[in-house]
Amino acid sequence: MICAGLDVGSRTIKLVTLDGNDLKSQVAATGANPLKRCRELIGDNGYRRLVVTGYGRHLVAPALGGEAISEIKAFALGSHHLFPGCRAVIDIGGQDCKVIRLSADGTVQKFEMNDRCAAGTGRFLEVTAATLEVPVGSLGNLALGATRQITLNSLCTVFAESEVVSLIGRGEETAAIALALHEAIAVRIAAMSKRVNIAGKTVFAGGAALNRCLGRLIAEKLAIEMVIPDSPQTVGALGAALLAREGD
Amino acid sequence: MTTDNVTMWRELDIDLKSHDRLLGALGPIYQQIYLSQRNRPEGMGFFDFVVGDIHGIRVRELREHAKNGGKVVATYCVFVPEELVWAAGAIPVGLCAGTQFSVPIAEEVLPRNTCALIKSSFGFKLGKICPYVQASHLIVGETTCDGKKKMFEMLGQYQPVYVMEVPNKKTAASRQLWLEEVRAFKGVLEKLTQNEITAENLSAATQLTNQRRRALKRLYDLRKARPVPISGKDALLVTQVSFYDDAGRCTRQVSALCDELDKRVAKGEGVALEDAPRILISGSPMAIPNWKLHHLLETAGAVVVCEESCTGTRHFSDLVAPGSDGLDGALNTIAERYMNIHCACFTPNNERLDDIVNLTKEYRADGVIHYNLQFCHTYANEAVRVEKRLEEEGIPLLRIETDYGDEDTGQLKTRIEAFLEMLRK
Numbered sequence: 121m122i123c124a125g126l127d128v129g130s131r132t133i134k135l136v137t138l139d140g141n142d143l144k145s146q147v148a149a150t151g152a153n154p155l156k157r158c159r160e161l162i163g164d165n166g167y168r169r170l171v172v173t174g175y176g177r178h179l180v181a182p183a184l185g186g187e188a189i190s191e192i193k194a195f196a197l198g199s200h201h202l203f204p205g206c207r208a209v210i211d212i213g214g215q216d217c218k219v220i221r222l223s224a225d226g227t228v229q230k231f232e233m234n235d236r237c238a239a240g241t242g243r244f245l246e247v248t249a250a251t252l253e254v255p256v257g258s259l260g261n262l263a264l265g266a267t268r269q270i271t272l273n274s275l276c277t278v279f280a281e282s283e284v285v286s287l288i289g290r291g292e293e294t295a296a297i298a299l300a301l302h303e304a305i306a307v308r309i310a311a312m313s314k315r316v317n318i319a320g321k322t323v324f325a326g327g328a329a330l331n332r333c334l335g336r337l338i339a340e341k342l343a344i345e346m347v348i349p350d351s352p353q354t355v356g357a358l359g360a361a362l363l364a365r366e367g368d
Numbered sequence: 369m370t371t372d373n374v375t376m377w378r379e380l381d382i383d384l385k386s387h388d389r390l391l392g393a394l395g396p397i398y399q400q401i402y403l404s405q406r407n408r409p410e411g412m413g414f415f416d417f418v419v420g421d422i423h424g425i426r427v428r429e430l431r432e433h434a435k436n437g438g439k440v441v442a443t444y445c446v447f448v449p450e451e452l453v454w455a456a457g458a459i460p461v462g463l464c465a466g467t468q469f470s471v472p473i474a475e476e477v478l479p480r481n482t483c484a485l486i487k488s489s490f491g492f493k494l495g496k497i498c499p500y501v502q503a504s505h506l507i508v509g510e511t512t513c514d515g516k517k518k519m520f521e522m523l524g525q526y527q528p529v530y531v532m533e534v535p536n537k538k539t540a541a542s543r544q545l546w547l548e549e550v551r552a553f554k555g556v557l558e559k560l561t562q563n564e565i566t567a568e569n570l571s572a573a574t575q576l577t578n579q580r581r582r583a584l585k586r587l588y589d590l591r592k593a594r595p596v597p598i599s600g601k602d603a604l605l606v607t608q609v610s611f612y613d614d615a616g617r618c619t620r621q622v623s624a625l626c627d628e629l630d631k632r633v634a635k636g637e638g639v640a641l642e643d644a645p646r647i648l649i650s651g652s653p654m655a656i657p658n659w660k661l662h663h664l665l666e667t668a669g670a671v672v673v674c675e676e677s678c679t680g681t682r683h684f685s686d687l688v689a690p691g692s693d694g695l696d697g698a699l700n701t702i703a704e705r706y707m708n709i710h711c712a713c714f715t716p717n718n719e720r721l722d723d724i725v726n727l728t729k730e731y732r733a734d735g736v737i738h739y740n741l742q743f744c745h746t747y748a749n750e751a752v753r754v755e756k757r758l759e760e761e762g763i764p765l766l767r768i769e770t771d772y773g774d775e776d777t778g779q780l781k782t783r784i785e786a787f788l789e790m791l792r793k
Contacts, residue, residue: 175778192786216779228790233783 124167125360126186127194128154128176131214131242132327134357135161138365145354150176150214155183169367171360175215189363191356192220192231198359199323200226202349207320210309210338210346211356212328214242217309219316232312239275240308242328247277248301251284252294260331263298272300275308299333306337313342321345325355373424376431380502387497390469391423394657401663405599407639409632411625412602418609419657426612427499433459434503439561442504444489445512446678446709447534449550449702451688454573454615455565456557461500462611463507465489466658468772470497478519483743484771485655486515493526500612501527506560508553510534512713513746530556536715538707547703554699567695574688574698576615581684583622584610588681590629591673592731595638596646597629600672601662607679608656640671645791648733650676650724650754652741658772661739661780668784670791674731676724677739682709712746720750721757728763734791735764737784742771764791 127134133154136145146161154176162184170186173194181188191211199209200222209220217240218233234240249256270292274280280301287297305328313322322344324335329352339346349355377384398419418426430440439458443450444465453460470491471484477494478487492498501507509520509531523529532549535542554565563569587606590597606625610618632638647670649661654677662672674680688705691698710720728736738754740747751767758765766787770776 175782178781188785190782190786190789192782193789216782227793228786231783231786233779233786 122165122167123361123364124162124170124186125194125357125362125364126158126161126170126172126174126180126184127191127354127357127360128158128172128174128180129214129327129356130175130216131246132353133157133161133174133176134354136354136357136361137165137167138361143358143361145351145357147353155180158184167364169364171364171367173356173360187364187367189360191216192218192228192233194356194359194363195325196220196222196226196228196359197362198355198357199325199349201358201362202355203321203323203347205321206323206347208313208316208318208322208344209355210313210322210324211326212240212242212305212309212324212334213326217241217312217326217328219309219313219318221316221318230316232316234312239277239280240305242326244275244277244280244305245301245328245331247281248284248298251281251288252298254294254298257330259298260302260333262295263302263333264336266293266295266299268293268296270296270300272297272304275304280304302331302333302337305334306341309338310341313338318342318344321347323355324348325352327353329353372428373421376428377423377499380427380499381496382499382502383496386495387423390467390497393469394419394422397657401659402601402605405601405639407637408602409598409625409628411621411628412605414621414625415602415605415609418613419605423499426614427503429614430459430461430500430503434505439506440504441557441560442501442507444507444516445510446683447510447512447706447711448508448532449553449706450615451570451573451577451702452550452554452557452565454576455570456554456561457563457569458505458557458561459614461504463489463492463498463500463504464608464612464656465492466608466655466772468774470495471772477522481743482515482519483513483652483741484773485653485741485744486513486519488655488772490519490523493523506530506556508532512711513744515743534711534713536713538714543703543707546707547700550699550703550706565695567691567698570695570698570702571691574690574702576619578687580610580615580619580622581687583619583626584684586626587622587629588674588684590626590633593633593638594646594732595636595640595642595644596671596673597632597638598625599639599666600647600649600675601659601666604654604659604662604672604675604679605656607675607683608654610683611656611679640666641669643792645670645734645788646673646732647671648674648676648724648728648731648736649680649739650727650736651739651747651751652744653678654739655679660770660772660774661737661768664777664780664784665737668781668788670784670788673733674727676720676727678709678711681723681727682711712750717750721754724754725757725761725763728761733763735766735787737787738765738767740767740769742769
């Protein structure tokens with residue numbers, strides 16, 4: 121029977137279904153009505169058991185008859201399943217970023233998460249990509265081609281935008297600005313990772329892990345072995361689906 | 369809301385329109401956070417009543433006292449020795465500073481990156497929305513934080529303010545300085561009230577405050593039971609109300625509540641599931657009506673069993689020892705009692721780290737949440753040492769920095785739920 125995991129994020133909704141070992145996943149924009157979008161994703165496919173995570177979990181879980189779990193647990197479960205030897209997870213989503221330290225059996229030992237602001241999150245990349253007139257999907261590759269290194273002082277999404285505007289006004293190379301933006305996020309994530317004291321194989325997940333530049337910079341700063349799943353966005357939904365199957 | 373109240377507020381120069389909005393907002397919040405709880409002790413009825421008429425009956429008592437020539441002395445901090453205030457025939461009132469409502473008003477003057485407690489308290493005065501502030505003859509500040517220190521200078525433009533200097537170290541010289549501060553405060557109160565503070569009235573006042581401390585300690589001790597007989601929210605409210613209610617009445621009400629809780633404990637009756645994670649909160653004070661963190665935790669299925677904070681154990685944990693040789697001796701023991709508060713304004717403050725570890729064991733807490741108000745540098749930085757110590761002790765910790773606003777509720781929920789999942793495994 122089918123077990124489903126939904127990760128209702130701030131920017132995208134991810135659905136993973138498990139029919140035995142047959143795994144299917146979908147990603148859709150969250151939009152203004154996440155519950156409606158979840159219903160559309162599920163469509164007529166019934167599921168036996170549903171687990172919901174993500175910031176919209178308490179909206180969606182009761183409405184669709186599912187159980188709610190935190191993203192921290194969901195990403196821990198998903199990462200441990202994909203890479204059983206991993207000891208940490210870095211997840212950068214649309215509006216938050218988190219670093220999770222795992223024990224050998226995959227349980228959460230310690231975690232840190234950004235608080236109220238969008239600094240160092242996917243949203244930060246989106247806003248700055250728009251300022252640079254680059255699709256967010258190609259921002260990472262653009263940065264990797266930078267020929268100069270500059271430093272961005274602000275990590276605040278609002279202030280960084282104005283700093284980027286002034287760099288543009290100064291005639292800076294777009295690629296160099298893009299690289300500086302990635303650097304700024306990587307520094308923040310590295311600091312957070314050090315507070316959590318991560319070591320060992322680290323899974324980089326969440327939408328921002330699609331960005332090759334970011335993964336490379338974070339791995340360099342932390343000097344860790346980093347693995348990026350084929351589908352980094354759906355790791356949380358996978359974790360939720362696995363939990364649904366476990367309870368089946 | 370009675371016409372009597374409105375007349376009184378008008379006499380106190382309250383901004384009625386703004387004040388109406390404040391009270392109008394409080395009612396539904398209280399309903400949602402407090403009255404919706406299941407299986408509450410009946411003894412909480414008194415506290416519901418007090419909150420229900422939060423700017424009415426108690427303010428009227430203070431006004432009556434003033435009409436008979438008495439003085440009202442407002443404070444913000446557990447360092448101000450209230451025994452002296454009572455002894456001088458004045459009434460001490462701990463002012464609340466726990467709402468977002470008065471923050472935007474304060475931000476018209478104060479820098480935004482100031483802690484919510486400072487902004488809230490200043491906004492109450494600036495916006496003329498707190499009858500306790502309006503009814504007080506003197507506001508007593510203290511130097512436990514730099515932001516407050518500077519805020520008091522500005523507050524002094526609106527109302528008489530006196531600031532006590534709390535030292536930052538616990539050396540012999542610091543203790544002497546503090547003793548001098550206590551003595552000077554005695555002089556200030558005598559001048560204000562025209563009453564002399566004597567060994568006799570100070571002894572009576574000390575008994576009054578010690579009794580309330582004992583009652584609050586008894587309440588907290590009952591929270592050590594498993595299952596816990598009272599919610600963290602309710603216990604926090606009792607502590608918060610104790611700051612501005614009459615000390616004698618508070619002792620009686622808390623004692624009556626404890627009698628009821630004794631029976632609950634004897635019957636093994638609790639407010640939370642037996643396996644609900646038990647949480648100790650440590651850090652910045654939670655002034656009324658700041659119930660944010662407790663509410664998030666208890667809604668997520670945990671139960672708060674203790675607060676290591678100024679609106680918790682630091683408020684009552686040590687009694688003032690009986691003085692031996694007259695007035696001087698009494699002032700000495702009072703000064704000593706207050707110097708033993710383990711506030712993050714001290715350096716070093718290792719005793720607080722021990723307190724957290726010991727309280728975690730005593731209250732059988734499964735985990736600790738370190739809570740600090742955003743921009744509260746002493747607690748935010750001390751949290752680093754707290755974290756290290758608790759890691760050594762194998763006690764799970766979650767650090768939360770927030771303010772009175774609601775916009776971070778989603779993120780806080782995620783972190784709290786993840787922490788509880790960790791504790792439950």
